[in-house]
């Protein structure tokens with residue numbers, strides 16, 4: 001692995017609890033990892049520890065076979081060859097854009113440096129801005145210059161902390177995809193923090209969810225959505241509700257019985273904690289996403305529409321069963337039902353995810 005964090009913890013002297021608590025993760029060369037999580041969950045502190053700006057009190061950080069932090073080892077930030085684009089990573093106001101981007105290019109001839117600056121500006125879509133000064137550029141353009149500056153010295157690793165949060169939505173989406181492409185082309189390994197889950201899913205090879213200093217899960221976006229490891233991740237990612245389920249054993253097959261019928265073909269992977277027949281009858285919660293519930297007038301299971309929000313192609317319906325249990329369902333928007341109407345629904349669950357009670 002290109003980047004390996006093993007049980008990394010960061011504790012600020014004034015804080016009671018660690019900001020980063022025993023985090024382990026790995027990134028392969030050329031991968032883009034993305035960290036998401038609530039405010040204060042430790043994302044920035046983790047990035048700063050990798051950059052060497054904050055001391056990791058315990059654990060190890062290894063980059064490209066080099067131990068950066070570990071017992072008796074602490075490589076200085078400036079020797080880590082890690083590029084950074086932080087939210088508040090200001091440009092030098094008295095230097096023009098070319099000088100800003102060329103700032104970290106030591107040991108290069110003038111011609112070579114200018115060529116590299118031109119390449120970087122083309123990369124971020126700001127050709128011809130060499131002689132401008134930061135104050136002549138918009139916030140978004142300045143942030144793209146910061147990205148160009150971080151990439152210019154060809155860092156081993158790029159860290160990005162909410163790099164697009166100051167940009168308008170359209171530019172941000174474009175830039176996020178552009179950055180993804182640029183990093184892939186350049187085979188640069190990067191770790192990014194964002195508060196935008198869609199952005200994380202769109203660009204991340206691997207996405208991590210942090211909460212209270214801990215990395216709850218580190219997985220491909222698809223797995224994070226379909227196989228959340230914890231209730232917190234299930235709740236944080238996408239629309240999900242919990243429905244009570246009971247394990248039923250019939251004809252040697254396991255099914256899960258719920259208020260909306262039986263879930264067939266429950267794989268062992270979905271219920272790793274259940275191994276023996278004696279577990280039949282056991283109760284747990286089943287995660288239901290809004291796309292696990294399908295509108296079907298012929299279904300014997302009925303739910304009342306409590307709220308609906310128009311999403312263009314779909315409505316997101318908040319439904320209530322007679323028991324009072326609320327559910328969320330994405331329904332194609334040509335099915336336009338009224339609030340308080342009862343509609344037929346059925347389960348269409350591809351991945352059964354359960355959590356112990």
Ligand SMILES: Nc1ncnc2c1ncn2[C@@H]1O[C@H](COP(=O)(O)OP(=O)(O)OP(=O)(O)O)[C@@H](O)[C@H]1O
Nearest residue numbers: 012014015019037038039040041042043044045046
């Ligand atoms: N310099 C500091 N001194 C003391 N405590 C700090 C310091 N910096 C951060 N913290 C605390 O460490 C915890 C993690 O903060 P951090 O900024 O890493 O979270 P975050 O997930 O990046 O949050 P956000 O999404 O709001 O940027 C918080 O409880 C925060 O208050």
